[in-house]
Amino acid sequence: MKHVIIGTAGHIDHGKTTLIRAITGRNTDRLKEEQERGISIELGFTYFDLPSGQRAGIIDVPGHEKFVKNMLAGVIGIDIVLLVVAADEGIMPQTLEHLHILDLLGIKKGFVVLTKSDLVDSEWIDMVEEEVREEIKGTFLEDTPIIRASSTTKMGIEKIINLIDGYAAELKDRDVDDMPRLPVDRVFSISGFGTVVTGTLLSGQLKIGDEVQVFPGDKKARIRTLQVHDQDASIAYGGQRVAANLAGLKKEDIDRGDTIAPVNSMNDTMMLDVKIKLLKDIDRYIDNRTRLRLYIGTKEVLCRVVLLDKEEIGPGDEAYAQLRLEEEVVAKRGDKFIIRFYSPMFTIGGGEILEPNPKRKKDLMTKQ
Structure with a gap:
């Protein structure tokens, strides 16, 4: 089965996190500060099942210019992107920076979602859509749909889900026989379990019991347990969001930006x-x-x-x-x-x- 990762992009306060909640029923803002301030600071992760039965992972990225570093850590491995533009504000500086980043990273599939479309009249939203069409010319989104949506009224949500499902069916399978690489975007420890890293597995397979190395460097570990979309798994495949419990390492031994791969498979x-x-x-x-x-x-x-x-x-x-x-x-x-x-x-x-x-x-x- 194919594995698909969906990512959001767009300016702060344009409704990326609220859109994901409307699609999945889950809130990706997990930090107390995020919930109190109403803005995403760190990467958020969740998943949902497409109409075809395929389970898709979702990465919610922060939209504030101060957190572009966090956004960049999240977009690696994305298959389909939702460029979110608030209909009552239109294209903003971070919208364009995110679009440029996605284009430079070679992402090929995605579409635009005009959130908060219930807050403006038809004349205004026509103008915003025309502006968006002009700004996405020459990028991978040039000929893609622009969906008018509201996370409050659920307008357009079903259409978004069906469009994602169609795009997912067009994706090529990742090479599960290639060398596994897991760029780490989060590190934490769980009492009784030890050190856990998360990331998007770019290729290959990781299995319980595999000996792995933290690159750059020479620290080695064994995969004690794996989770994919919050469920225990014996094998993780390229294109999935993965949490790996690593035996033999402390939380301080790994940082965001490190890569988990087979022992001696890469060179610093x-x-x-x-x-x-x-x-x-x-x-x-x-x-x-x-x-x-x-x-x-x-x-x-x-x-x-x-x-x-x-x-x-x-x-x-x-x-x-x-x-x-x-x-x-x-x-x-x-x-x-x-x-x-x-x-x-x-x-x-x-x-x-x-x-x-x-x-x-x-x-x-x-x-x-």
């Missing part, structure tokens, strides 16, 4: 050979050796970009580069990443890993 690195693409609508140029923030998997790390064939790159430019990292990471060829300015923090582009364990290359400044 301080450099990455990449192809970078900058967004068209930024107003900055990137000079050789500029310090940036790199987001890969669920990890954030500072780096310097060494341009290999140009002195600088600007809006819409592409270039080959070597990223010199300030902390070790692990990656595979073909992995996608996002880059943001060090300060002020905003998304400027992304790219693809060409070589995860390269040799040091000379940059233009060194050659001169």
Whole structure:
């Protein structure tokens, strides 16, 4: 059976969490602070059964600009995205930043949901839909449906569920024979059980009893128990949300951004050979050796970009580069990443890993 992960995206207070509650009956805001303030701060997770009988995981991401780091940790592994736009406000800055991030990460399926559609008249919502159509031109959402919905009246909810079901049927099966990789997005401990990590299993299978390693680093553990969608499982497959109870490790031994994989299956690195693409609508140029923030998997790390064939790159430019990292990471060829300015923090582009364990290359400044 296929396994599908659905993700939300969009500006703060546009109704992402409320929409998920209307679809699933569950609240993904688990922190007391989130419930008191009425905003999502951390990633939220739940699931529901599609009309076809397939169980789908859902990741709710925070919409505030201060929590883009958390959003980026959640979108890895998403199959279908719901770009949420409040009908009474329209497109906002974080709507666009989230859309750019999803596009750069290569997500292919999704659609737009106009929430709070019961709060505006038809003339206004027609105008908002036209604005949205203009903003999604040139992205993976360009020709997708725009659903008018209300989480209060349940208008459009059934249509959203059926649309997700149809998209899920079109997804290709993940390679369950590939190497399993679980980028960690949450770590906690349970009394009597020990350390638990959660994440979206990108590929392969994890089984109870498997010996695994925490990358980067050399800490090893054994999978004591597994859960998929809050239910005990003996095997977890690529495309599922997974909670793994790890024997032999303390909570302090693992951080968000680490990757769980078979022992000795990956190599830590301080450099990455990449192809970078900058967004068209930024107003900055990137000079050789500029310090940036790199987001890969669920990890954030500072780096310097060494341009290999140009002195600088600007809006819409592409270039080959070597990223010199300030902390070790692990990656595979073909992995996608996002880059943001060090300060002020905003998304400027992304790219693809060409070589995860390269040799040091000379940059233009060194050659001169």
